[in-house]
Amino acid sequence: MKTWFAGALLLCSLLQLPSLAHAEEIIMTRSVLAFPEAMLALQESIRAHGYTVSRVQRIDIGLTGMGYKTDKYRVVFAGKLEEIRQLTDKAPELTAYLPPKISIFAEGEQTVLVTLNPQLYAEIAGDAIDPIIFTHWESDLRSIFRDVNVAR
Amino acid sequence: MVKCAAVSCIMESDLKTTVINGINSMRLLFAVFLMVSGTLALAAPRGDELFAAHCAACHGDTGAGGVGVPLSFPSFLDSVDDDFLRKTIRYGRPGRVMPAFRILSNAQVDAIVRYIRGWSDKPAPVFSDKPVAGNAKHGKQLFSSYCAACHGADGEGGKGTGVTFSRKRDLPIIAPALNNPGFLAAASDGMILHTLEYGRENTPMRSFLVQGLTEQDLDDLVSYVRSFANGKTPFDTPASSTAVAKTITAESSYSLQETIENLEGAIVSQNFILIRTETLEHGLIAEGEEDSKEIILHFCNFSFLYEALKLDPRVGMFLPCRVTVTERDGKVMVTTINPLYLSRLFNNNELDEYCRQMHDVYSAILEDATL
Numbered sequence: 267m268k269t270w271f272a273g274a275l276l277l278c279s280l281l282q283l284p285s286l287a288h289a290e291e292i293i294m295t296r297s298v299l300a301f302p303e304a305m306l307a308l309q310e311s312i313r314a315h316g317y318t319v320s321r322v323q324r325i326d327i328g329l330t331g332m333g334y335k336t337d338k339y340r341v342v343f344a345g346k347l348e349e350i351r352q353l354t355d356k357a358p359e360l361t362a363y364l365p366p367k368i369s370i371f372a373e374g375e376q377t378v379l380v381t382l383n384p385q386l387y388a389e390i391a392g393d394a395i396d397p398i399i400f401t402h403w404e405s406d407l408r409s410i411f412r413d414v415n416v417a418r
Numbered sequence: 419m420v421k422c423a424a425v426s427c428i429m430e431s432d433l434k435t436t437v438i439n440g441i442n443s444m445r446l447l448f449a450v451f452l453m454v455s456g457t458l459a460l461a462a463p464r465g466d467e468l469f470a471a472h473c474a475a476c477h478g479d480t481g482a483g484g485v486g487v488p489l490s491f492p493s494f495l496d497s498v499d500d501d502f503l504r505k506t507i508r509y510g511r512p513g514r515v516m517p518a519f520r521i522l523s524n525a526q527v528d529a530i531v532r533y534i535r536g537w538s539d540k541p542a543p544v545f546s547d548k549p550v551a552g553n554a555k556h557g558k559q560l561f562s563s564y565c566a567a568c569h570g571a572d573g574e575g576g577k578g579t580g581v582t583f584s585r586k587r588d589l590p591i592i593a594p595a596l597n598n599p600g601f602l603a604a605a606s607d608g609m610i611l612h613t614l615e616y617g618r619e620n621t622p623m624r625s626f627l628v629q630g631l632t633e634q635d636l637d638d639l640v641s642y643v644r645s646f647a648n649g650k651t652p653f654d655t656p657a658s659s660t661a662v663a664k665t666i667t668a669e670s671s672y673s674l675q676e677t678i679e680n681l682e683g684a685i686v687s688q689n690f691i692l693i694r695t696e697t698l699e700h701g702l703i704a705e706g707e708e709d710s711k712e713i714i715l716h717f718c719n720f721s722f723l724y725e726a727l728k729l730d731p732r733v734g735m736f737l738p739c740r741v742t743v744t745e746r747d748g749k750v751m752v753t754t755i756n757p758l759y760l761s762r763l764f765n766n767n768e769l770d771e772y773c774r775q776m777h778d779v780y781s782a783i784l785e786d787a788t789l
Contacts, residue, residue: 291763292732294475296484320701323716325723325737328693332720337581339727341734347702354698354712354744359665361698361712361742362753369734373484373581378475380732382763390664415470 290383293404295411297377301338304377304414305370308342311413312368315406317344320365338372349399357391366403368410379414381407463526465533472519473530481537485515485579485731487591490537493619494591497612498605500542503531505604509652512600513767515579515730518652545608550640557642560635565596568622573597573646577768581731591621597646599654610640662758666780670743670750670788674711677743677750677787681715684786685741688779690717693738711745722772729769736760739776741783752788754780 297304309319325339345365354361368381384403388395470479477483481490488494507527510518519527535542562571569575575595594601614636617625626636670677678695685692693716697708718738726733742753757780761773 290472292735294732296475296479298479318702320699323738325727325734328691328718328720329724329727332724334720334724336724336727339731339734341737343701345702347699350699350702351709358744358746358751359667359753361744362665362740362755364698365702367735369732369737371581371731371734376478376484378484378581378731380475380735382735 291386292380293383293407293411294378294380295415296373297379297414297417299377299414299417300375301370301372301377304379304417305340305342307414307417308368308370308379308410311410312342312344314413315410317346317406319344340370342368342370344368353387353391353395353399357394359390360387363387363390366407368407377414379411381411383407463523463529465529465531465536468522468526468530469533472522476515481534483591485581487594489534491591491618491620492538493617493621495535495538496540496543497609497616497618498543499545499609500531500535501606502604502609503534504528506600507531509600509603510765511595511598512652512654513765514575514595514598514600515764515766516600517765518600543612545606545612547606547608550607550611550637550644552634552637552639552641554638554641554645556635557638557640557645560631560639561642564626564629564631565639568593569596573643578728579730591618591623593622596643599647599650600652602644602647602650603652607640607644610643611636614639663756664759665753666756666777666784667751667753668784668788670752672750672788674713674743674745674750677752678713678715680787681741681743681752681783684783685715685717687786688719688783690719690739690779692717698742713743714740715743716740722775726769726772729772730764730766732764733769733772739780741780741787752784754784756780 297307299307305322309322312319319342321343323341323343325341326336329336329339343365344367350364354364363382364387366381366384368379370377370379372378384400384407385397387403388397388400391397469477469481473486473489475484476486477489478486482488483491504527506516507519507522507530510516512518522530561569561573565573570593573596575598576592578592596602613623614626614631617623617628626639627633631639670680672680682692682695695713695715697710698712698714699708700714702708716738717740723737736755736757740754744751744753757773757776761770
């Protein structure tokens with residue numbers, strides 16, 4: 267009984283492999299909300315997932331100050347202190363990439379969100395870090411993006 | 419007799435075992451069948467969900483376009499067949515923003531194509547699969563007179579993406595790169611010929627028959643466009659995929675504070691503006707409680723930034739430019755991202771050049787500040 271059940275489970279999990287193997291390096295989503303509302307939804311969802319927004323960097327202000335015509339563009343830095351400390355202690359290369367960032371920019375009346383897939387950090391950190399943390403981050407990021415995507 | 423009965427009993431027992439095993443095997447097969455069919459039913463691809471997950475960020479949630487082509491445009495859907503859409507999803511456009519979705523299954527690709535096709539009330543066009551035999555040499559002359567203004571002298575296409583950083587919104591479509599191996603692998607001669615014959619309504623692409631070219635001229639143009647392939651395929655490995663370091667790192671000969679001061683000077687000497695210097699933990703913990711041995715210097719060159727954003731607005735993920743200085747066990751290290759490592763994420767040849775430049779800038783800053 268155990269054998270056939272295990273076999274069936276194995277077969278089913280093999281059938282699921284393509285989705286598990288799927289790792290886009292850039293995760294993107296679109297919100298039908300205008301930029302200010304999408305930004306609000308993003309920050310609310312980040313906090314609801316237990317992360318701290320450490321800074322919102324304006325990219326467009328410098329550009330418009332230099333005379334360029336741009337859309338609204340911000341970079342949102344967010345993370346959890348203990349996780350960031352743990353990662354930078356064990357894998358100092360990650361100091362160049364952390365805390366994680368989400369780019370958010372207006373496109374007409376809508377808003378686009380872009381971020382690096384945290385699985386890439388696992389590639390950078392190598393064996394120094396248990397990659398499970400990046401799997402959690404990816405899952406949270408996708409959930410955050412889903413929140414912004416469905417927000418109305 | 420007893421022996422015979424025993425043998426018979428054993429045989430009966432074997433038979434029973436065989437039958438039970440057979441039933442168990444059937445049960446197993448049936449159970450597996452149920453689980454597999456259940457899994458497949460659960461995993462039946464939904465075009466709307468797949469489009470939202472993989473396509474909408476660039477092409478818009480209703481296919482109206484943005485960073486990517488407006489797929490729901492009637493004149494677009496009227497002039498491309500399903501095979502072109504399938505191959506475009508599968509091969510992407512190497513060196514442009516459109517990635518190759520090789521991870522999607524055929525069923526998923528088909529589901530996306532069906533979903534896209536659902537925006538039109540007309541059936542998908544069907545084009546001849548016969549190769550067009552024209553005079554490519556004459557086609558080249560025609561191309562430079564009629565096509566190069568929009569598609570580029572060598573068919574390299576219009577520049578930039580669909581957002582305002584890059585171009586005006588009143589132009590719905592950027593002239594595609596006809597010399598792209600992804601385009602050439604996806605578009606049949608018949609499809610290209612159809613576009614030349616009928617143009618695409620509400621775009622700058624007009625019918626060349628209306629403009630006075632003959633059918634033979636159009637065949638010659640198709641042959642010339644086809645010659646762009648020149649042996650290239652969408653599967654060729656880009657040069658940027660070779661292994662490169664993931665960060666640029668240098669050990670400083672100076673103290674933490676001296677290194678920070680050196681970096682500030684080096685950043686300015688590379689024509690960048692220093693935006694701010696702060697701890698890596700800034701904003702994650704109360705001020706004063708941060709680790710003061712992990713410092714980030716943020717800096718920018720707005721002209722450079724603007725040009726990079728024009729090529730691909732997603733580069734903002736790595737903005738503003740930064741170097742991180744850390745001190746551990748008395749050793750001061752300076753680290754930056756390696757733009758050469760990251761350039762592959764963007765699938766954009768033009769951006770590769772900016773990444774090379776930024777790699778050189780970062781390397782120069784680190785060298786100036788640490789040696």
